[in-house]
Amino acid sequence: MSENPQMNVPAHSVAADEGWTSVITPHRGWLDWxxxxxxxxxxxxxxxxxxxxxxxxxxxxxxxxxxIIQPLLTTITFTIxxxxxxxxxxxxxxxxxxxxxGNVMWSYFANNINKTSITFVGNxxxxxxxxxxxxxxxxxxALSNLISFAIQLGIFLVFFAIYYFHGANVHFTAWVFxxxxxxxxxxxxxxxxxxxxxxxxxxxxxxxNLVALGVQLLMFATPVIFPVSAxxxxxxxxxxxxxxxxxxxxxRLGFLGAGHVTLMxxxxxxxxxxxxxxxxxxxxxxxxxxxxxxx
Numbered sequence: 001m002s003e004n005p006q007m008n009v010p011a012h013s014v015a016a017d018e019g020w021t022s023v024i025t026p027h028r029g030w031l032d033w034x035x036x037x038x039x040x041x042x043x044x045x046x047x048x049x050x051x052x053x054x055x056x057x058x059x060x061x062x063x064x065x066x067x068i069i070q071p072l073l074t075t076i077t078f079t080i081x082x083x084x085x086x087x088x089x090x091x092x093x094x095x096x097x098x099x100x101x102g103n104v105m106w107s108y109f110a111n112n113i114n115k116t117s118i119t120f121v122g123n124x125x126x127x128x129x130x131x132x133x134x135x136x137x138x139x140x141x142a143l144s145n146l147i148s149f150a151i152q153l154g155i156f157l158v159f160f161a162i163y164y165f166h167g168a169n170v171h172f173t174a175w176v177f178x179x180x181x182x183x184x185x186x187x188x189x190x191x192x193x194x195x196x197x198x199x200x201x202x203x204x205x206x207x208x209n210l211v212a213l214g215v216q217l218l219m220f221a222t223p224v225i226f227p228v229s230a231x232x233x234x235x236x237x238x239x240x241x242x243x244x245x246x247x248x249x250x251x252r253l254g255f256l257g258a259g260h261v262t263l264m265x266x267x268x269x270x271x272x273x274x275x276x277x278x279x280x281x282x283x284x285x286x287x288x289x290x291x292x293x294x295x
């Protein structure tokens with residue numbers, strides 16, 4: 001039996017009665033991420049993307065329309081609760097557009113981290129039967145969520161045009177060209193955080209139950225339902241130390257012309273994202289070779 005060239009794992013040959021046999025052994029390095037090997041599985045990634053996108057609303061009445069209904073209902077709720085009742089400031093931006101912009105960005109991050117956090121446990125049956133690069137699944141999740149984001153961004157732009165032609169104080173700025181970078185950062189944070197939780201839940205299952213709660217609490221420490229300027233100065237440090245704050249503020253500044261973010265803040269946030277993603281990849285690499293013994 002010869003070594004499979006598709007599998008970038010070390011092998012050594014041992015003599016047997018019937019000839020030479022390749023014995024495949026797993027990698028042990030924390031930094032052995034095998035990122036080049038991912039390109040070989042691009043067709044599998046595409047298949048998983050389609051599976052993830054379609055299966056979410058399979059056997060439902062409205063199907064993919066939930067990608068539109070869900071953010072709209074959430075935005076309407078925020079507009080009534082925080083805009084009309086609590087009367088939180090939106091820096092002169094129409095409340096509906098303000099909350100919709102935050103929901104669109106936050107949904108992408110939340111979906112990435114929530115779904116990635118169950119990579120090992122949720123796909124144990126598949127991962128135990130066939131070999132493929134394990135990062136295929138988290139990457140496919142980020143790409144399938146990107147489709148949902150594109151749909152929701154389209155809805156946001158429709159409402160933006162309606163408000164704009166009715167004289168609302170909203171306008172594009174040069175920060176709109178940073179949107180691809182902002183999406184990359186959200187994907188990095190979602191994948192990194194989700195992979196860390198996924199690696200830990202192979203031994204500690206109850207951590208998965210804390211992910212959804214943690215994401216909800218984190219939303220209130222991120223300017224999703226309020227601008228940074230609405231927070232008293234003595235509490236503003238909480239938002240300033242949140243690396244997601246420049247991402248949300250940058251998106252609003254690009255599309256609505258409202259927000260407070262600097263290139264320095266964005267650069268620091270990008271650096272933190274790289275650290276989180278690197279830690280996640282190291283834990284993922286360390287756990288993937290033994291997770292079937294503990295799942």
